[in-house]
Amino acid sequence: MLIALPIIIPLLTACACLLFGHRARLQRALAVLGAFGLLVAAITLFVRVWTDGVQVLHVGGWQAPLGISLVADTLATLMVLVAAVIHLAVTIYSLENVDVRRHRYGYFAFLNVMLMGVCGAFLTGDLFNLYVWFEVMLIGSFVLLVLGGGRAQMEAGIKYVTVSLLSSALFLAGVGVIYGIAHTLNMAHLSERLAVAAETNPWLVVAVSVLLLLAFGIKAAVFPLHLWLPDTYRAPRPAVTAAFGALLTKTGVYALIRVFSVVLPPSDYLFELLAVIAGLTMVVGVLGAVAQSHIRHILNVHIVSQIGYMVMGVALLNASDAATRQLALAAAVVYMVHNMLVKTNLLMLSGVIQDLTGTERLSRLGGLLSRFPVLAVIFLVSALSLAGLPPSSGFWAKLGVIQAGFNAQAYVLTSIAVFVGLLTLLSMLKIWSEVFWKPAPEPPIKSPAIPADDTLGRGARRRVFLLAPSVALVVLSMAIGLFPQPLLATARRAANELLDRATPVASVAGNAPLSEFGRPDVEVHP
Amino acid sequence: MFVVMAILVGALYAAALYLLLARSTVKLIFGLLLLGHAANLLIFSAGGLVRANPAIVHSDAEVPLPGYADPIPQALILTAIVISFAVLAFAAVLVKRAYVETGTDDSEEMRTTEQ
Numbered sequence: 001m002l003i004a005l006p007i008i009i010p011l012l013t014a015c016a017c018l019l020f021g022h023r024a025r026l027q028r029a030l031a032v033l034g035a036f037g038l039l040v041a042a043i044t045l046f047v048r049v050w051t052d053g054v055q056v057l058h059v060g061g062w063q064a065p066l067g068i069s070l071v072a073d074t075l076a077t078l079m080v081l082v083a084a085v086i087h088l089a090v091t092i093y094s095l096e097n098v099d100v101r102r103h104r105y106g107y108f109a110f111l112n113v114m115l116m117g118v119c120g121a122f123l124t125g126d127l128f129n130l131y132v133w134f135e136v137m138l139i140g141s142f143v144l145l146v147l148g149g150g151r152a153q154m155e156a157g158i159k160y161v162t163v164s165l166l167s168s169a170l171f172l173a174g175v176g177v178i179y180g181i182a183h184t185l186n187m188a189h190l191s192e193r194l195a196v197a198a199e200t201n202p203w204l205v206v207a208v209s210v211l212l213l214l215a216f217g218i219k220a221a222v223f224p225l226h227l228w229l230p231d232t233y234r235a236p237r238p239a240v241t242a243a244f245g246a247l248l249t250k251t252g253v254y255a256l257i258r259v260f261s262v263v264l265p266p267s268d269y270l271f272e273l274l275a276v277i278a279g280l281t282m283v284v285g286v287l288g289a290v291a292q293s294h295i296r297h298i299l300n301v302h303i304v305s306q307i308g309y310m311v312m313g314v315a316l317l318n319a320s321d322a323a324t325r326q327l328a329l330a331a332a333v334v335y336m337v338h339n340m341l342v343k344t345n346l347l348m349l350s351g352v353i354q355d356l357t358g359t360e361r362l363s364r365l366g367g368l369l370s371r372f373p374v375l376a377v378i379f380l381v382s383a384l385s386l387a388g389l390p391p392s393s394g395f396w397a398k399l400g401v402i403q404a405g406f407n408a409q410a411y412v413l414t415s416i417a418v419f420v421g422l423l424t425l426l427s428m429l430k431i432w433s434e435v436f437w438k439p440a441p442e443p444p445i446k447s448p449a450i451p452a453d454d455t456l457g458r459g460a461r462r463r464v465f466l467l468a469p470s471v472a473l474v475v476l477s478m479a480i481g482l483f484p485q486p487l488l489a490t491a492r493r494a495a496n497e498l499l500d501r502a503t504p505v506a507s508v509a510g511n512a513p514l515s516e517f518g519r520p521d522v523e524v525h526p
Numbered sequence: 527m528f529v530v531m532a533i534l535v536g537a538l539y540a541a542a543l544y545l546l547l548a549r550s551t552v553k554l555i556f557g558l559l560l561l562g563h564a565a566n567l568l569i570f571s572a573g574g575l576v577r578a579n580p581a582i583v584h585s586d587a588e589v590p591l592p593g594y595a596d597p598i599p600q601a602l603i604l605t606a607i608v609i610s611f612a613v614l615a616f617a618a619v620l621v622k623r624a625y626v627e628t629g630t631d632d633s634e635e636m637r638t639t640e641q
Binding site for chain 2: 142
């Protein structure tokens with residue numbers, strides 16, 4: 001039951017928010033309450049998995065592989081925990097960053113629908129169920145993206161819907177062919193069956209793997225499937241971009257990690273492909289950011305670059321010795337956690353800057369250091385954390401990936417990672433010096449441009465709602481940087497569970513041996 | 527039968543991609559629709575094509591007749607159809623709203639937010 005709570009709580013919150021959509025204050029209270037509830041459930045689940053090991057829930061009482069099972073291992077619960085933290089931060093931030101009109105039209109309801117999909121995707125142990133949760137997440141994100149209307153949001157909406165549905169159709173086709181090969185969709189079960197199928201029919205398995213790689217690659221925005229991201233993430237409110245930047249692409253990376261470490265049999269061909277993709281994603285992302293002149297656009301393009309580091313962790317699973325494989329996967333997990341926290345924070349802060357000054361254009365900003373010193377410090381710390389300077393969470397994340405790269409003797413890829421890290425630092429310093437350090441431009445920035453129907457006039461409360469989540473996330477990032485052991489240990493344990501392929505099988509199968517199930521009596525045409 | 531299905535699925539994918547690449551956003555919706563159909567038929571054939579032997583347990587038997595049609599692909603397709611129905615309904619409304627908002631259904635002209 002506890003395993004299903006991270007799915008049930010956002011669902012109930014979404015329903016409650018829709019029911020009380022006309023009562024703005026009650027709806028906001030419900031949204032914050034729901035976000036707190038999700039965080040409490042996520043912490044409880046994490047503690048349970050940490051002390052008692054992998055938890056499995058057979059939905060509806062049907063044993064795996066006949067029924068659908070929810071599997072809460074360390075990786076899944078860690079991701080749910082971080083998603084819950086992000087959700088709480090974004091919800092509080094949205095109280096002020098998103099206008100009341102959007103609240104009335106179901107902003108919080110669809111934010112919760114999206115969270116339900118994200119948590120479901122993290123927790124599921126069934127490949128088809130993963131597709132369903134992706135769709136739930138997508139429907140929530142579709143509405144969030146276009147909510148409020150306007151030309152920019154509509155154009156972004158059409159692009160995003162098309163690309164997402166294309167990715168879903170590829171995933172669905174992959175799932176169908178996998179069922180044809182293995183006659184099961186349970187991930188633990190698949191890991192056994194596909195390993196056998198890979199020996200008799202290797203190219204069919206590779207073909208399916210490429211379908212899944214394409215589907216998850218579009219979702220995670222890796223090169224050359226990343227072009228949709230900068231165009232769509234700039235359109236909605238900053239709060240929405242912050243939630244998207246933390247949750248959507250990372251769910252794609254999570255699916256890549258899970259499917260390529262557990263479900264699919266290891267294939268040199270695919271891991272080499274992933275290594276090339278990782279390198280190009282890092283470089284293209286960081287160079288693309290140079291051409292941008294708006295804060296949020298720069299940060300959006302950097303999302304792509306950061307995804308490259310996580311994919312690099314997956315690509316290094318090709319390494320010959322087990323210790324390096326474990327380090328690489330653990331580094332990818334740490335990187336994901338770090339990036340979710342820091343990227344959300346930077347995107348939220350860019351929204352604050354936009355609200356304060358009415359612009360996101362670097363050339364029209366400046367001199368904010370003397371006017372808003374607290375904001376300047378928070379932004380600087382987050383930006384340096386993204387670039388990977390000690391003592392911040394980014395340092396340990398980058399260190400792990402680079403160490404794994406050296407151990408795996410992937411010197412080219414590792415050099416690219418180091419070099420891109422330097423460029424990221426330059427890019428972050430450029431934003432900071434343009435926005436905060438350089439003198440204010442002439443003519444001076446006008447008074448804050450805020451929509452007429454927005455809820456202003458409560459300066460202190462507004463400032464608390466906009467900045468408190470950022471302060472909390474910065475503190476969290478610094479805490480991870482200063483005391484990295486808990487996160488590193490968690491990530492190592494998550495990597496061990498994934499790489500030791502027996503663990504998921506044993507925990508999901510329960511008493512019945514999985515290999516007895518399935519339907520070998522139907523002849524499958526190749 | 528497999529050959530016919532393979533050609534049909536291939537034709538559906540080809541038509542879907544052709545429509546997706548068209549400039550009109552209305553054709554985009556039809557492209558997404560066909561894409562879903564193609565994927566569903568692919569699952570259907572990949573699960574094994576069995577004639578005239580549904581997975582129904584007769585009143586005097588414990589299990590279905592051997593060699594019965596696998597019901598799971600059909601269940602998967604049913605789920606996928608429902609999902610694609612909901613998503614395409616949203617896409618249709620979105621295209622309509624975008625037309626009202628931008629005054630065009632030409633995706634080449636919907637690039638004001640690109641750089």
